[in-house]
Amino acid sequence: MNINIYLDGPPLLSNTSKNDSFNKPLLPKSNMHITCLTIGSRGDVQPYIALCKELQTEGHRCRIASHSEYQPWVEDHGIEFRSIGGDPGELMKLCVDNGFLSYSFVKDGSKFFYTWFDELLATAWEACQGTDLLIESPSAMVGVHMAEKLEIPYFRSMPFPWTRTTRFPHPFAVQNYTSGRLLYNDMTYVMIDIALWAGTSKAINRFRRKKLGLPHTTREKLELWGVPHIYSFSPSVVAMPPDWADFIHCTGYWFLDNPNTSWKPSTELLQFLGNTSPSTQQKDEEKKPIVYIGFGSIIVPDPNAMSIVIVEAVKQANVRAIVCKGWSSRRNDNDNQQGQQEDDDKIATAILQGHPDILSLDSVPHDWLFPQIQGVVHHGGAGTTAAGLRAGLPTVIKPFFGDQRFWGQRIEELGVGICIPKLTTDKLTEALIEITHNLVTISKAKALGATIQEENGLKKAVECIYRDIHLAKRGKE
Ligand SMILES: O=c1ccn([C@@H]2O[C@H](COP(=O)(O)OP(=O)(O)O[C@H]3O[C@H](CO)[C@@H](O)[C@H](O)[C@H]3O)[C@@H](O)[C@H]2O)c(=O)[nH]1
Numbered sequence: 001m002n003i004n005i006y007l008d009g010p011p012l013l014s015n016t017s018k019n020d021s022f023n024k025p026l027l028p029k030s031n032m033h034i035t036c037l038t039i040g041s042r043g044d045v046q047p048y049i050a051l052c053k054e055l056q057t058e059g060h061r062c063r064i065a066s067h068s069e070y071q072p073w074v075e076d077h078g079i080e081f082r083s084i085g086g087d088p089g090e091l092m093k094l095c096v097d098n099g100f101l102s103y104s105f106v107k108d109g110s111k112f113f114y115t116w117f118d119e120l121l122a123t124a125w126e127a128c129q130g131t132d133l134l135i136e137s138p139s140a141m142v143g144v145h146m147a148e149k150l151e152i153p154y155f156r157s158m159p160f161p162w163t164r165t166t167r168f169p170h171p172f173a174v175q176n177y178t179s180g181r182l183l184y185n186d187m188t189y190v191m192i193d194i195a196l197w198a199g200t201s202k203a204i205n206r207f208r209r210k211k212l213g214l215p216h217t218t219r220e221k222l223e224l225w226g227v228p229h230i231y232s233f234s235p236s237v238v239a240m241p242p243d244w245a246d247f248i249h250c251t252g253y254w255f256l257d258n259p260n261t262s263w264k265p266s267t268e269l270l271q272f273l274g275n276t277s278p279s280t281q282q283k284d285e286e287k288k289p290i291v292y293i294g295f296g297s298i299i300v301p302d303p304n305a306m307s308i309v310i311v312e313a314v315k316q317a318n319v320r321a322i323v324c325k326g327w328s329s330r331r332n333d334n335d336n337q338q339g340q341q342e343d344d345d346k347i348a349t350a351i352l353q354g355h356p357d358i359l360s361l362d363s364v365p366h367d368w369l370f371p372q373i374q375g376v377v378h379h380g381g382a383g384t385t386a387a388g389l390r391a392g393l394p395t396v397i398k399p400f401f402g403d404q405r406f407w408g409q410r411i412e413e414l415g416v417g418i419c420i421p422k423l424t425t426d427k428l429t430e431a432l433i434e435i436t437h438n439l440v441t442i443s444k445a446k447a448l449g450a451t452i453q454e455e456n457g458l459k460k461a462v463e464c465i466y467r468d469i470h471l472a473k474r475g476k477e
């Protein structure tokens with residue numbers, strides 16, 4: 001396919017064939033103003049903070065456009081912020097309660113999505129004003145039209161693959177994957193693309209006509225534009241599929257160290273880790289392994305039941321655990337359920353705190369904690385998976401929705417951990433014993449950690465932006 005042929009703009013997904021007319025990184029003539037547009041939870045924003053900081057050290061000015069609750073955090077890192085409305089808690093609840101892109105997801109999602117989507121289009125348009133380059137997560141779905149109107153370069157980026165390949169299915173459509181399902185893998189990308197376009201095309205075309213003064217577009221027309229992608233995962237965790245065009249990059253992870261600049265470890269945490277006073281430290285051979293257990297931004301339906309499973313498994317596996325119960329403290333249903341949820345929170349905390357080998361916290365910077373412990377159990381968020389693997393830790397993943405099962409399979413295939421689709425006491429106990437005692441898993445995880453530490457995803461991402469910026473700009477010709 002000739003990438004110079006396109007009609008009304010870039011594609012939702014692209015599988016344009018190789019183009020080798022550009023190989024050298026090109027430096028931009030002057031400093032740019034760059035906007036990153038993203039929706040979702042912490043893991044959808046944090047990599048952009050890291051990228052913006054890197055770009056700012058290069059002399060560019062950066063802005064993040066996302067939900068308003070991230071404003072103080074983003075600004076604290078010296079990055080401009082614009083709000084695009086929407087509530088990440090609501091999105092998260094929709095995903096966990098219904099499973100991804102299921103019938104009930106579409107039914108429940110439509111209720112709030114259609115009002116919010118018009119607001120997203122309007123606020124995203126405002127947020128892109130005065131910028132020279134737009135980088136967008138495909139989940140935000142609107143930036144491509146803004147870039148077309150503004151005639152500015154447009155990149156897509158994501159912490160997990162979202163570009164057509166026969167190598168693996170779209171991470172939202174992972175089944176009990178066996179290799180050789182080339183057609184299924186390829187089709188999943190097309191199906192998701194079709195579903196998202198079906199849900200958004202009416203509002204998008206209305207917005208294009210009324211606000212942007214652009215012609216009507218279709219999924220087919222959009223597919224003709226080869227949008228450069230910069231994926232922020234490690235090629236040692238997901239190898240670059242050979243059927244990706246050479247403007248689809250996989251840069252290595254975008255780590256943000258010291259994410260909460262004012263955070264300090266509590267004495268309780270230091271004591272639990274045994275690194276306060278040397279006299280109180282146990283002898284090495286008496287030490288029980290310490291694991292981290294946390295489910296990130298996931299809003300768990302029954303936090304009390306989950307806490308009981310965790311306490312039992314920690315006891316039976318004879319480990320110590322730092323449990324981050326961020327999952328129960330973030331729910332935001334309607335008012336009459338609020339009291340019940342606060343009670344649930346207290347019960348969940350009490351269950352966890354009743355055991356001397358468990359320390360319960362709301363959250364803790366993984367970049368600080370992980371190098372000091374022996375294993376991790378989490379939901380398989382792309383960023384949390386990255387943090388555990390960088391520290392060389394064997395990993396247990398309990399996936400809830402979206403790309404998490406994909407990461408669960410990857411860590412199993414790499415031999416660095418276990419994926420447990422259902423969290424039961426027996427399964428978790430078994431998995432905890434495995435990750436803290438199986439020497440093969442432990443050494444494979446260590447070796448992968450060393451490889452990831454050698455990578456510099458941020459530097460690579462900046463190089464890719466410079467290299468492909470001329471391809472990313474596709475105004476009307
Ligand atoms: O107590 C905490 C919690 C998180 N983190 C860090 O915060 C980031 C969170 O990233 P991630 O696991 O990707 O984010 P979540 O928001 O929990 O996950 C959502 O976003 C991800 C990126 O789109 C998806 O992969 C997941 O499926 C989705 O649930 C990572 O760097 C973690 O190391 C901490 O340092 N301390």
Ligand SMILES: CC(C)[C@@H](C)/C=C/[C@@H](C)[C@H]1CC[C@H]2C3=CC=C4C[C@@H](O)CC[C@]4(C)[C@H]3CC[C@]12C
Nearest residue numbers: 039040041044091106109110113139196199200
């Ligand atoms: C018919 C409607 C309901 C269809 C078109 C709309 C679906 C929306 C609600 C879906 C499409 C893609 C989804 C989406 C993609 C990726 C992520 C990253 C994850 O970390 C948090 C959830 C988040 C942000 C979800 C939220 C819900 C989204 C935005």
